Amino acid sequence: MSTIRASVHGAPASAGPMPKAAHTGAISVRHLNFYYGSHQVLFDNTLEIPGRSVTAIIGPSGCGKSTHIRVYNRIYEMYRGQRCTGEIFLDGENILGSSVDLIELRRRIGMIFQAPAPFPMSVFDNVAYGLRLHYQLPRSELVDRVEDALKGAALWDEVEAKLHHPGTALSGGQQQRLCIARALAVEPEVLLMDEPTSAVDPVGTAKIEELVQRLKERLTVVIVTHNMQQAARISDRTAFFFEGRIVETGETTALFTNPSKKQTEAYITGRFG
Amino acid sequence: MxxxxxxxxxxxxxxxxxxxxxxxxxxxxxxxxxxxxxxxxxxxxxxxxxxxSRLSLEKFGFGFLVSAAWNPVTGNYGAASSIYGSLVSTAMALIIAIPLSLFIALFLVELAPPRLARPVSGAIELLAAIPSIIYGMWGLFVLAPFLADHVEPALQAAFGHIPVIRALFAGPPMGIGMLPAGLILALMVLPFTTALMRDVLQLVPPVLKEAAAGMGSTTWEVFRKVMIPYGRRGLIGAGFLGLSRAIGETMAVTFVIGNSHSISASLLASGNTIASTLANEFTEASDPLYLSALIELGLVLLVMTFLFQVAGHLWLSRLGRKTGGGQ
CATH class of the missing domain: 1.20.5 (Single alpha-helices involved in coiled-coils or other helix-helix interfaces)
Structure with missing residues (x-):
């Protein structure tokens, strides 16, 4: 958290948030191990995530799904005693390297949490949060980008009239889409979603799933879910985790219809989990 | 069955x-x-x-609040200098203590490793347990000479040439007056506001901090833009509790404020507060009017404290309606 944002603030204001063409948001995880103190929870995770696709991470509770994606944006570093070894490449760059600008990394990799986490401010300020943090935009452009992000998160029509109401006053599903809009506003290449619909009602869940389908045209989505139907509905590829190891990875349809490992088959047919 | x-x-x-x-x-x-x-x-x-206070109320009426006279010989009393001193010393205490408390609380909640946070927390709670007379004696025998020898001359050297601000540091550096009173009060308020603010900040949900950090915020930005707004109601409440403590504090202030019934722009000059006047003069109040004026001072303090509490409640309820969230 000590990295200085000079590289971003130093850029001319007119540069704006424009993703570079070469960035497709492809992720390559190599030999990732993760430890809580001396307790190892991830073992030699190796995973290829193609850019502009939806990858679902499934597995029983406590198998390390969330821990795995919390390494991608290095959010685990907020906590003492958590550490990892291995490499994660985002568009060819090892994001676990010590020279990586954490702040820029977290602009490029957004994260949605299990519980909706709107900040204690208005709907508008929530979405403008990242834009104000990373760029110095004139007011009119800020307003445009907030509108774009809310439209991108399929929330604009519902909140257009209450942009200056507190974000916490929205419904649970709307709050989660507000968080998605907040993440989208800074035009990330990757969106990590940690069981984003587990606290959302069925109607809200359907909206978020539909949204994920549209988002993959612009960015890479990695979604942790304990809901196998959800994984089957929305993902292109699926990785099955068990006890901190990646048991099987593949095209979602193939993995669900014809799993190659006994453990995968047992899990997806509901024999445990 | x-x-x-x-x-x-x-x-x-x-x-x-x-x-x-x-x-x-x-x-x-x-x-x-x-x-x-x-x-x-x-x-x-x-x-x-x-x-x-009926004698005093009948004789001086509303004028009691605006008159700075205090003359037991002629029987002329006014509360203005005491009210002024109470407000100024309390304001100074809060201006110093509130930001300091926030930073200590942030350090304890977010930055300090547990093996450091615990002893520091303990030390702060210990500060709250020190009797106020000890603060007063420390203020008179340690703080006041130090201020007179080092701090006040330095302040005069630094600000003595700037118009307007110069008036704040005019007069001989005695180490007794509004400045040490404000400092002592800040020190006495600090443990309370710090402990309360620490508890408020500890209630910020981890997911909110992670979400803010996940957007690319620095620790400072997480604190300023998310944790403070989330806890603002509790933080303001802590500030008002500190205010009530500072405005009623008696013994420590009486030791260092100089106890003169005068209003001076200079922070180095002596003054008094309502509480210090009461502590000093009750034993001397021989005639009924004098005693009645002192009791009216007590009434004024009670009403002031009450008004601050009401203002605090109004502020908080307005905040709650406007922005939602937080406690």
Missing amino acids: PFGRSKRASMGLPLSKTGVRRGDALFHGAAVAAAALVPVLMAGLFVELAYG
Whole structure:
């Protein structure tokens, strides 16, 4: 958290948030191990995530799904005693390297949490949060980008009239889409979603799933879910985790219809989990 | 079995129920009586003070609040210098203590490793337990000479040439006056506001901090833009609690403020507060009007404290309506 944002603030204001063409948001995880103190929870995770696709991470509770994606944006570093070894490449760059600008990394990799986490401010300020943090935009452009992000998160029509109401006053599903809009506003290449619909009602869940389908045209989505139907509905590829190891990875349809490992088959047919 | 059960129901239940009802009524009455004690005491205190100050109220009327005169020989009394001193010393204490408390609380909650946070927390709570007379003696024998020898001359050297601000540091550096009073009060308020703010900040949900950090915020930005807004109601409440403590603090202030009935723009000049005047002069108040004026000072302090509390509540309820979230 000590990295200085000079590289971003130093850029001319007119540069704006424009993703570079070469960035497709492809992720390559190599030999990732993760430890809580001396307790190892991830073992030699190796995973290829193609850019502009939806990858679902499934597995029983406590198998390390969330821990795995919390390494991608290095959010685990907020906590003492958590550490990892291995490499994660985002568009060819090892994001676990010590020279990586954490702040820029977290602009490029957004994260949605299990519980909706709107900040204690208005709907508008929530979405403008990242834009104000990373760029110095004139007011009119800020307003445009907030509108774009809310439209991108399929929330604009519902909140257009209450942009200056507190974000916490929205419904649970709307709050989660507000968080998605907040993440989208800074035009990330990757969106990590940690069981984003587990606290959302069925109607809200359907909206978020539909949204994920549209988002993959612009960015890479990695979604942790304990809901196998959800994984089957929305993902292109699926990785099955068990006890901190990646048991099987593949095209979602193939993995669900014809799993190659006994453990995968047992899990997806509901024999445990 | 069914027989036994119905027997017990028909015989035992009516009896035990009346027992419960009687006990409940007693409990209800006791709770109401205990709760009623508070407003009754408050009203009694107010009436007693108003009655005790009737001589002064009749003689000076509203002028008591705006007159800075305080002359037991001619029998002319005014509260202005004491009110001024109370407000200025309290404001100084809060200006120093509140930002400092916030930073200490942030350090304890977010930055300090547990093996450091615990002893620092303990030390802060210990500060709160020190009797105020000890603060007063420390202020008079340690802080005041230090201020007179080092800090006040330095302040005069630094600001002595700047117009307007110069007036704040005019006069001889004695180490006794508004400045040490404000500093001592800040030190006394600090442990309370820090402990409260620490508790408020600890209630910020981890997911909110992670979400803010996940957007690319630095630790400072997480603190300023998310944790403070989330906890603002509790933080403001902590500030008001500190204010009530500072405005009523008596002993420590009496030691260092100089106890003169005068209003001076200079922070180096002596002054007084309502509480320090009461502590100093009650034993000397020989004639009824003098005593009555002192009691009216007490009434003024009570009303001021009350008004600050009301203002605090209004502020908080307005905040709650406007922005939602937080506690």
